[in-house]
Amino acid sequence: DDIDLFLPVSNRTVTWYLCGPTVYDACHMGHARAYLTFDILRRLMEDYFHYNILYQVNITDVDDKIILRARQNKLFNEYKADAVSANDYKAVESYVAGAMGAMRNKLENKVTELEEPLPEGTPAKQIEKRSEALAEAKFKVEQFAEAEAGVKEATTIESILVPSRDAVAAQLDKEKGATVTDPKIFEDHARRFEREFHEDMASLGVREPDVVTRVTEYIPPIVEYIEGIVKNEYAYESNGSVYFDTNAFKGEGYDYRKLKPGTETSAEEMAEGEGALVGGSSEKKHPNDFALWKASKPGEPSWESPWGNGRPGWHIECSVMASDIIGENIDIHGGGVDLMFPHHDNEMAQAEAYHQCGQWVNYFFHAGHLHIKGLKMSKSLKNFITIRQALEEHSPRQLRLMFLMQxxxxxxxxxxxxxxDAKAKEKYFKNFFGAVKSVLRTDFVSERQGWTPADRSLREVLLKVQESVHASLCDNMKTYEAIQILVDLVQDCNKYLTAEDKPKNLLIKKVAIYVTKMLRVFGLIEGGDEIGFGESSSAGGSKEAVVGPFVDAFVEFREKVRTAAKSKSGPGEFLSHCDEVRDSTLANLGIRVEDSTETSMWKMDDPEVIRKEVEEKKQRAAEAASKKARAKVDRLEGDVTKAKNAATTPTEMFKTGSHADRWGSYDDNGKPTTTKDGEPLSKSQQKSMAKEQKNQEKAHAKLVKAAGEKGIDAYIADLEKEIEGLKINLV
Ligand SMILES: [Zn+2]
Known part of the structure; x- marks a missing residue:
């Protein structure tokens, strides 16, 4: 079939030159299409096919568009400031009227010019282009009527200068453009949009080039290169400019217009290649000859050269900068399809004329056009969308996926x-990853191992998918096919995940890792371009991997609190869950919670350190509790002794225990009156006994009261039981 084999010049090294932006305005979605497309192709070549790539992008920072835009901005801003301070509305109104009239003439002349019939035998493609250009020119005239209406309504200097801005700027440039001579004005304008370009590429996740080259830093090599082409007799000087001699080049057997064969160059194509500020074609030997060096007119930046002061033509910069960094033979040259002719054909002709080789570039990659809702994007059609505007509505991943699907x-x-469509696919992949992760949180070791028929068939599907994705990417990097194959794989996985049999963690993980790897290769998943080992080997990984254990702890705690609340538990149970979270769950995660009366603080630390602290705290608390318990046992044992003593009634106290068989007779209160031998007791003896009995009376009454209804024996038994209980916990 018609597939070309890709063969780099040198083994696995691939040199790649990409035409970068002309930095005169904000980047729009057309740029996004081109640069995201090349970023995707480059990532595939670099991260999937594993070529060693040298990727060069240029910045066109001197160009007719930059010159005009910078000059007009400066002149318009100065005019506005002067007009506001002079405050002469009539004068401004009259100047605006003149500028608007000139602009209308110019726009109408363009329509008349495009209405001229094309010569017979003009190719259909050119006729189509002409009718598109005519439609646009007519549309611009319609648009201009709106600006004219705005001018009519205006009543102040500020408000009249809004709709008339373009016309006034063009008029001022015609009158005074030649007076703008400070090169810094052009440089500042270009630098501002160069920086914006890099910022926009970063927000789109476009990988940085390996080398950036700026035209203004390459002027001497450009002059030398043009001298080389002149020396080889494929270029000639005319009126301070140098032109490429297309007939001389073809006359020597070179193939000119390799990319877009044909001999007729339309006026539009020629104008686009040469720029708005080019001199008349009377300077050229043939109308299709193009400028390598342009004599600078007043009001244009210029550099010295053997042909007088001037500046490089558009195409020559790429030939020179790519030859300088890459050399005489380039593997891949990229750019938007609109650059195919004249830019790329002319670049190649110049380089081949300089190096005197038959083929300077081996493969051209041309990114397709982007239409906005079916129409060409242009400021006059009011469907011009900058990258920044697009990113306000869609994420960089959504935009990239959209391009991948084309x-x-x-x-x-x-x-x-x-x-x-892109958003739906993104969501589909996101849901799949979520479902897999939820399966992977379960403990696979506790599950049945091996493969069921369903497992075997999923593995077969994966193998087939890997092969077809590879085939699609080998075939002109058909990412839209690869994405669809991955979507189908996810669909199979979803069936597998919801089937009756429990999915196998190891298998579904393998599939999900493959899908992730491919999406990362496409640039849909950030990361992969970092330098170094990463922040910390343990804290690295995805956001989910980092927060997962904490979310688990929180969810588990919530579950316990809910259960406790449902079972109407007392505060003790809630507090015990709180202690558990502090001393175990969070401690193991390396979080130290410090309680205080007001609020709790938390700090991160080594889990080992926190666990030790918790252990020590527990030990101290246990020791204190044990000390307290021992003191209580001692006290209770005293109480028991006391109670046992107080248990004897006062009337019986001199008849039992140590008093038994000591006394001969007693009085009514049970106090002894004589000894066993019949001897009466002395007065002091009786007094002492009466006192003893009184004390016993008090102690006994107290005991009776303390024992209450259960009685003294049971009371003492309870105390003894309590002592036994406490003693068990005393070590
Ligand atoms: Zn280029």
Whole structure:
């Protein structure tokens, strides 16, 4: 079939030159299509096919568009400031009227010019282009009527200068453009949009080039290169400019217009290649000859050269900078499809004329056009969308996925539908990863191992998918096919995950890792371009891997609190869960919770350190509790002795225990009156006994009261039981 084999010049090294932006305005979605497309192709070559890539991008920072834009901005801002301070509305109104009239003439002349019939035998493609250009020119005239209406309504200097801005700027440039001579004005304008370009690429997640080259830093090599082409007799000087001699080049047998064969160059194509500030074609030997060096007119930046002061033509910069960094033979040259001719054909002709080789570039990658809702994007059509505007509505991943879902080298339509398709696919992948992760949180070791028929068939599906994705990427990097194959794989996985049999963690993980790897290769998953080992080997990984254990702890705690609340538990149970979270769950996660009366603080620390602290705290608390318990046992044992003593009634106290068989007779209160031998007791003896009995009376009454209804024996038995209980916990 018609597939070309890709063969780099040198083994696995691939040199790649990409035409970068002309930095005169904000980047729009057309730029996003081109640069995201090349980023995707480059990532595939670098991260999937594993070529060693040298990727060069240039910055065109001197160009007719930059010169005009910078000059007009400066002149308009100065005019406005002067007009506001002079405050002469009539004068401004009259100047605006003149500028608007000139602009209307110019726009109408363009329509008349495009209405001229094309000569017979003009190719259909050119006729089509002409009618598109005519429609646009007519549309611009319609748009201009709106500006004219705005001018009519205006009543102040500020308000009249809004709708008339473009016309006034053009008029001022015509009158005074030649007076702008400070090169810094052009440089500042270009630098501002160069920085914006890099910022926009970073927000889109476009990998940085390996080398960036700026035209203004390459002027001497450009002059030398042009001298080389002149020396080889493929270019000639005319009126201070140098032109490429297309007939001389072809006359020597070189193949000119390799990319877009044909001999007729339309006026539009020629004008686009040469720029708005180019001199008349009377300087050229043939109308298709193009400028390598342009004599600078007043009001244009210029550099010295053997042909007088001037500046480089557009195409020559790429030939020189790519030859300088990469050399005489380039593997891949990229750019938007609109650059195919004249830019790329002319670049190649120049380089081949300089190096005197037959083929300077081996492969051209041309990213397809982007249409906005079916129309060409242009400021006059009011469907101009900057990258920044697009990123306000959609994420960089959604935009990238949208481009991945299109053939990269075909025209595509940017519409709500295409973005919504991308968003739906993104969500589909996201749900899949979520479902897999939830399965992977379970403990696979506790599950049945091996493979069921369902497992075997999922593995077969994966193998087939890997092969077809590879085939699609080998075939002109058909990412739209690869994405669809991955979507189908996810669909199979979803069935597998919801089937009756429990999914196998190891298998589904393998599939999910493969899908992730491919999405990362496409640039849909951030990361992969970091330098070094990462922040910390344990804290690294995804957000989910980091927060997972904490979320688990929280969910588990919540579960316990809910259960306790449902079973109407007392505060003790809630507090015990709180202690458990502090002393165990969070401690093991390396979080130290410090309680105080007001609020609790937390700090991160080594889990080992916190666990030790908790252990020590527990030990101290146990020791204190044990000390307290021992003191209580001692006290209770005293109480028991006392109670046993107080248990004897006062009337019986001299008849039992140590008093038994000691006394001969007693009085009514049970106090002894004589000894066993019949001897009466002395007065002091009786007094002492009466006192003893009184004390016993008090102690006994107290005991009776303390014992209450259960009685003295039971009371003492309870005390003894309590002592036994406490003693068990005393070590
Ligand atoms: Zn280029």
């Amino acid at each position: 053939p990269w080298d075909k025209p595509m339509n940017y519409s709500d539908q295409t973005v919504d």
